[in-house]
Amino acid sequence: MVKKVGIEVSVAVADAAKLANVDVIAAYPITPQTHIVEHLAQIVADGELDAAYIPVESEHSVMSACCGASATGARTFTATAGQGLELMHEVMYVASAMQLPIVMAVANRALSAPLSVWGDHSDAMAVRDTGWIQIFVENGQEAVDNVLCAFRIAEDQRVLLPVMIHLDGFYLSHVIEPVGFPEQSEVDQFIPPYQYPLPLNPDKPVTMGAFAPPFIYSEAKKVQDVNLRASKEVIMECWKEFGNRFKRHYSPVESYRSEGTKVLLLTMGSFGETAMTAIDKMRGEGKKVGLLKLRLWRPFPFAEIRQAVKGAEVLIVLDRSLSYGGPGGPVCSEIRSALYQQEKKPQVISFIGGLGGRDITPAGFEEIITRGIEISQTGSDQEFELFGVRE
Amino acid sequence: MTKRDDQLTWKDLRIGSIVAEPGSASQYQTGTWRSQRPLFDSSKCIKCGMCYIFCPEGCVEQNTEGYFEANLFYCKGCGICARECWPRAITMVEEEE
Incomplete structure (x- = not known):
């Protein structure tokens, strides 16, 4: 039986990304997401995780850096909230349409104005149609479990789509909750290393995000919708496998x-x-x-x-x-x-x-x-x- | 892929609509966008190459006699060559068909 520890949920989410052994983190701090990326920066600086941490100048650059990293086949993680999510908005469509399996935790926050750093789902609803898989969690344990599941779902060769894990800002991000973490070896088995099928590679060049004239754009959108719908089966399969291994069960x-x-x-x-x-x-x-x-x-x-x-x-x-x-x-x-x-x-x-x-x-x-x-x-x-x- | 690009179905597209053949954009016929075409008059042309330099599409080529002409597969009919040609050797004419 896994021993539970009392931990701030933001820190737990960062630890989950560490357990997932991410390669690249690009992030910009914003309340109430800050502790997630702050803790990850610490983990990387302390040499506990062999990852590239890219501190950028805005969330627009966060998502752009994540797309670039993910396109090379790197396991990529980020987190944001509220206005930060909005600043990423246009690049989020690029991530999903280019099928880049980025995982992002969102500490949900209200949108300005009037300025509010507190929680609601306005930010999540504004990115509803960006083509990402989106999962809402209810407590700290669910946040950790679903960040782990998110990597497995995103990187499944039948899916290859970015995943957002929505956790309520402050209500979850800033509270200390009992959370059980799986062993590193268990996580390694649950999320094995993956190979992006057509990565950026100078020896075998490909064009990502090429322009699509009217004669092909509809086909590109149709395949995106079909893929996102079809991912439900893989998501449920992943939750079932998670339940078998870790005895916590999730459903849509x-x-x-x-x-x-x-x-x-x-x-x-x-x-x-x-x-x-x-x-x-x-x-x-x-x-x-x-x-x-x-x-x-x-x-x-x-x-x-x-x-x-x-x-x-x-x-x-x-x-x-x-x-x-x-x-x-x-x-x-x-x-x-x-x-x-x-x-x-x-x-x-x-x-x-x-x-x-x-x-x-x-x-x-x-x-x-x-x-x-x-x-x-x-x-x-x-x-x-x-x-x-x-x- | 053997199908023409405008015959591809959504099932034919690669992951993320990735284009895996380098240089495949050269098969894209931008000439269909054209409403005017440049006519080159070799009696006025002094072979200075201004049209070649200014063509934003890079579709002006020099023939074996040293005169310049536009590759109409790519030429979008923008008229920049005609405007820049100071000996007035290039005239833009309406596409009739």
Whole structure:
């Protein structure tokens, strides 16, 4: 049995990248990601990890350096948050379309203005369509496990796509949690060295990111979509293998006390932990409510979501990001769209909360569920409700 | 690959749409972009090579008699050669077809 240690989650994420024996790290510090790259810089400077650490002048250069490194076949890691992720934005499309298996941890942070260094999912939602595999984690252990899985998924020859691990800024990045680390030898077996099939090589030159006239661009985009969708099978295979080896199990949509319940709450990221406490209390009072946690954001797990809500009459979705002037919560609108064609589907009620680091307590989750049930009965003329906002 | 580039399906593309044949861009016919073509008048040409130097496509070549001409497979019809030719030996004419 692995002994657990109390460790700051950012440091644990850095240690996971070390265990994965990365070759190149390019990074620029930004709250609340700073401790991840700071600790990695220390590890490399101390000679504990034989890697090139590239401190660059901006996140745009971070992602560019990562693309270059990954294109040579180097195992590449980075981390960022909020505005930093936004500054990487255009290069992130290049990483996915060029099929460069970069792994990036994102300590999710709200976007300015007004300036907020605190956590929400605005940064993650803004990079939704960049073509990366995206996984949300709920606690420190999940962050470590999924950083390890991310390398195995990204580098699988059937996938070769970049992977983002989303961990909530501060809620996870800055808390000390009990985390168990696998042995180096176990990780080495789980993530063996890999060979990029067509790396940059002066002796065998290739062109990456060549221009594509109108006659071929659609084909390039189609193959990208097909590959990202197909990666789900490999992701699930990886999680299964991880479970076999390390006895912790992951799936695209996770259910908590949801069997036979008519009312479900769905969250993504660290809020799942608090929501479980609220569900336990409400179940104790005889209220039939359950919880769904969406772990895999891209590729979107359509079949698993449809299966998970079967039999439910009310599905309350809590987003931590707002699509101004649009349907409200990005997660909710995708779930609505995934269920729209289903003959039998629950009413989907949209809440947005926890913006810019606003806490939602167990009592808050109870309130959301109670209010969601009320809306399902009375209806509402609003697309969503912003939970806890002062009127 | 034996298929022409504009016949490739999405299944034919390499990982990351990588191009693995060096120099394959030379097969790309930029001449189809052209709406005007340069006409070279050898009676006015003094073989100075200004058209050769200024052609941004690098498609102006010298023939065996020393006169310059544009390779119409690549020539995009930008007209820079005609503008720079000070003896006025190059005229841009509309592509009719």
